[in-house]
Amino acid sequence: MSEKTSASRRAFLRTGLAGGLAAGGAALAAGAARADDPLITDLEAQPWTQYLGDGVDAAPYGLPSEHEAHVVRRNVAWLTADPVSSVNFTPLHELEGIITPNGLCFERHHGGVAQIAPSEWRLMINGLVERQLVFTLGDIMRFPRVTRAHFLECAANSGMEWRGAQLNGVQYTHGMIHNVMYTGVPLRHLLEEAGLKGSAQWLLPEGGDAAGMTRSLPLEKALDDCLIATHMNGERLRPEQGYPARLVVPGWEGNMWVKWIRRIEVGDRPWHHREETSKYTDLMADGTARRFTWEMDVKSVVTNPSPQAPITHGHGPTVLSGIAWSGRGAIREVHVTTDGGINWHQARIEGPSLDKSMHRFVYEFDWDGAPLLVQSRAVDSAGFVQPTKNALRKVRGVNSIYHNNGIQTWAISSEGEAENVEIS
Template identity: 55%
Template sequence: MTKEDGGRRGRAGLDRRSLLGGAAGVGGTLLAAAGGARAEEAAIPAELPEWSRYLGPGVDDEPYGKPSKYEAHVIRRNVEWLTASTESSVNFTPLPWLNGIITPNGVFFERHHGGRAEIDPTKHRLLIHGLVEKPLVYTMEDIKRLPCEDRIWFLECAANGGMEWRGAQLNGCQYVRGMIGCAQWTGVRLKTLLERSGLKPNAKWVLAEGADASALTRSFPIEKALDDAFVAYAQNGEALRPGQGYPLRLILPGWEANMSVKWLRRIEVGDAPWYTRWETSKYTDLLPSGKAYKFTWVQEANSVITWPAPEHKVDGPGQYMIRGLAWSGRGRIVRVDLTFDGGKNWVTAPLQEPILPKALTRFYYPWRWDGSSVIIASRAIDETGYVQPTITQLRNARGRNSIYHNNAIITWLVNSSGEVENVQVA
């Protein structure tokens, strides 16, 4: 065994406790807080379990693997009352049960506007046209022959946290910040495609269009197109899932994910924005004055504590690891602060490597809970010096009707029973 293997096993050992807890919860038997029950729980079982005696399935029973049945609660969830139909709706990444910075493809949140298109890749085309010298249409095979890159970026819906503008509403980390995921994307820079067609001098704006039943369109400036805009065909090592735009999607790193058009079929270059429905009627931020911010593209610095969280219970006084995520659409996270008294005092939590621009960043912090009621929260600071605001600061700037871009500090109340609740403080 190498040293590296040993390290990995050590880390896996830390998770054993959570696996046991999860299994007990599914079975409906809550862990008793009493010392006797704890000792029993931690004891090496007297009987040899069946998995130690009998053979498990062979290598041919599961050509595409699934998580353990004991992880059945780690799923995307939606909030039925949010939308009129599930085809134009959103589901949420189960952040409180995930680790690291990469979101597994099967639980990466989805937001569709006309349902999840199921596209035959041999019939998919990408058209580049408009203010270019030479319009070009590509097959998927063509696109995979172009210079490619692997990049890690988050995608976050502009409405992440949107239900909390008017007050603490949804009691779950998954619902409060789950419209986000982070993945390693493989694909081609949009710049490569635009340069192959040749931009005309008056090329100022770009329109991206999806091939789904909403034919979703968004405008963005040529500067973004020539900077880090990306056309991805793979996510975390495999082809995009249909829910993420298979076979091809746009990615505009750090910007509201609605612009990262899925099922990408067309890129048009123009000299002015299009003002599509999705950049006027929606994804604009209404202010108390009746005016609204338009073209609010960047997802500002944000963070959330994923353990403890309302989905978990702190099981008695003792030592724990606070786990959390931070991110910024403007670049790297440089610092995350934590409070245990509702914001009176703060301490800085160490960040885990890798710390990548426009990607999720992990923080962990050892915490000793004494069994009293505490109010915990995290605050992210990015490399531009931007400090994640309080909900009061955001409301002072934008009121309560913005719907989008709520990156306010999320606060959990841990009561003396160890139950965790989403609260807002002032």
């Protein structure tokens, strides 16, 4: 290593040191005290250094450590009376970065999981087209494919928060979201094959499950960025996520991302089917309902600390971590507060910032052990700012269970315990 390199390295070290110490001061004290810890000094106390472990033949498809058995999708009993038409929740407080592992992506079914062999899957395009077509999966794989990361959020995510803080855990308040790298075929390629008639304006994608899920989709969105996806995070779709093929509708409410897709009817007006009239519409204070709220608004939440993930290390350097997303583009900024909004700090966005994809933010601070009121507030690339819950209620009342993107508050006690609260 040359003198020059070494000198610039030392300069770098000096610059970096302050940040390191600010965040790690407590670790320094604790770490020095542990210099005689038998778990590092005594090989007998570390049996894993003494035996030959599992070989490469042990698990052709690997699984998490047994020490992570608590990291699972979970139901809320009073929300899941009938598990085939219900929901479970992503354990957001156990995850980091921006990718949701396939095994932990929340599920929402209306008639349970359809089990379809790839060889038996078909996709029909009919209605206002020049040629009614039926594609096999093999046909789909011959079209140009793209790869893109997108969040999928259920319209009802945080829905219980309209009437006040109810569910004590970010898994339950915000866990109807996942973020996945999809590979699939742009829907426009398939529509172009069929040939759209001049009057074509709307699509009706239909699922192959027992619920026969249907939603009206404007043709313009379909031609813009919708996909028939076959892969998630590198591998084939999981059965509960629509295997072998689902619709991907970037940035729009999850209910429109029809799973086990079997048919797309082309029409000239919306259908107003059950899942877009009696459900997934915002019921206003005056009893009327908003027709079609597709785009998911800018939103964020602190995942750590949170009720399921208290601060257990006492005062001193503490990492606050969270997620942010917007159906209108990327996240430009995330601000966090630890004092209920008196002071706001800019958080650092970590990992790729991608369009209509989850973003990770982190903020390091020195906790003095006093109680905290933690919040995050995101701003998207379209300029939208995440509102307070009360600002939302002023406009929309509290009848709805959908489209709540309000700012979430966690109260942290001096013991580090976290609780879902609201502040005026």
